[in-house]
Amino acid sequence: MESQIHKIHQQLMDKEITCTELVQEKLNLLKANTNNTVNSLLDKQALKLAANVDAKISNGETIDLLEGIPFGIKDVYMVQGTYTTASSNLLKKYKSPYTATAIQNLLDAGAIPLVKENCDSFGHGSSSENTIFGAVKNAINANLVGGGSSGGSAVNVAKDYTVFSIGGDTGGSIRQPAGYNNVFGLKPTYGRISRYGIMAYASSTDCVGPIAKSIEDIRIVLNAMSGKDIKDQTTYQAENISQENILNSDEIKTVGYFKNFINTDAIDNEIKADFLVSIEKIKAKGIKVKELDFFESDALVSTYYTLAMAETASNLSRLDGTNYGNRIEGKNLKDTYSITRSENFSEETKRRIVGGNQVLSQGFSDEIYLKGLNLRDQISDNFEKDFKEVDIILSPVTPNTPPKIGDSLKDPLAMYLSDAYTVGFSLGQLPTLTIPKGTATGLQITAAKNNDELVLKFANFLKDTI
Ligand code: GLN
16 A cells, blocks of 8 residues: 555645645544544644645645644543543543643644544553443454454554554554554554653553554654653654665565464464465565574463553552542542542453552562563563574464454453464564554564664565565
């Protein structure tokens, strides 16, 4: 698919369309949509911004590439003055007092936010069913889940309701819904984009990233959002990735894949067969392919959920109705905290808070939490070793195709296991991209830390290869 951003930019400059028409058309589509992708529309502000872009164009001024491009925002980002609900009852009426750095960078570049998008509450989930706004329906088959937790964002892009959307990925929440809806979704290297102003889920793996319909659009949006931010001490200054740079992939000589991801009963037969066909096509282009050993899926999923639950229990402890959210008064203060949290958090969020506090509590933390941290180090060491031997690791995005709406809610453990292929790369803080090719739910391209450019290069190479 060609770049939507370049195409729209040209149409605006050539006066084939006005920005107001473009924004109005997308707002109408979002308003009428039956996939439950919208938590709130930012229509007034969007139309005002569009009018400014039109005024500039009719004055003969040039506009920047992202100026006037409509986009969506997962409803976990602060955008000053807008509702930021995290799809939860607790924050149903909460308005952001400030704007997230990543979003501010896009606003500064002139992009126009249209919508706060439906997702799993606080990022907790893999289906976008844990939400007070109704389950997000898949863009290809509305009986299936939209994927999660950034389901609304992926569906909006797939349906062309937004040109790109900004998701959040802690353990797969950009890559998996991108795969379920056949679009591109990038989780950059941890720290490349500031987390300031995204509602914290698991701070050690939370990443901001774009969902779009082309590699070029992913590149443009990634560049616009990246950069060191004094408000997030884990950020670093990454170099801009140029369009020319990703055209040549000669330096990619060896690709690896984890054989235990493929040689298992847990993978769908067709996904497995299609993945192996893609591997053969890559080999046919003269690239060496290496089978790699990796941790078993159960170990990856347990390590990720141990740490993610511990971190979210800690991060969400601030939501007790005192400073934020829908406070429900009890007999005394303790009672107020307890009722506010019990009544307002979803079942899934409560499961994670209870699980997280359990693994952090005295008598358990050595056995479980510290062991999780240790396993995480081993996983990172394994990646370091792998990237001495291969340039890229290729994997399916998910072991299975999207479930029917309702099924994941009945079986949380099965839902956790469906994250088997994405969570390891999150623990390693690696750059990893879903491309809508190769298997029914796409392929995941991963490189060593801070090698986001190589990921885009290989994606570009695969354009004509598979
Ligand atoms: N599905 C994973 C979880 O529920 C990942 C979610 C995410 O990346 N926000 O934790």
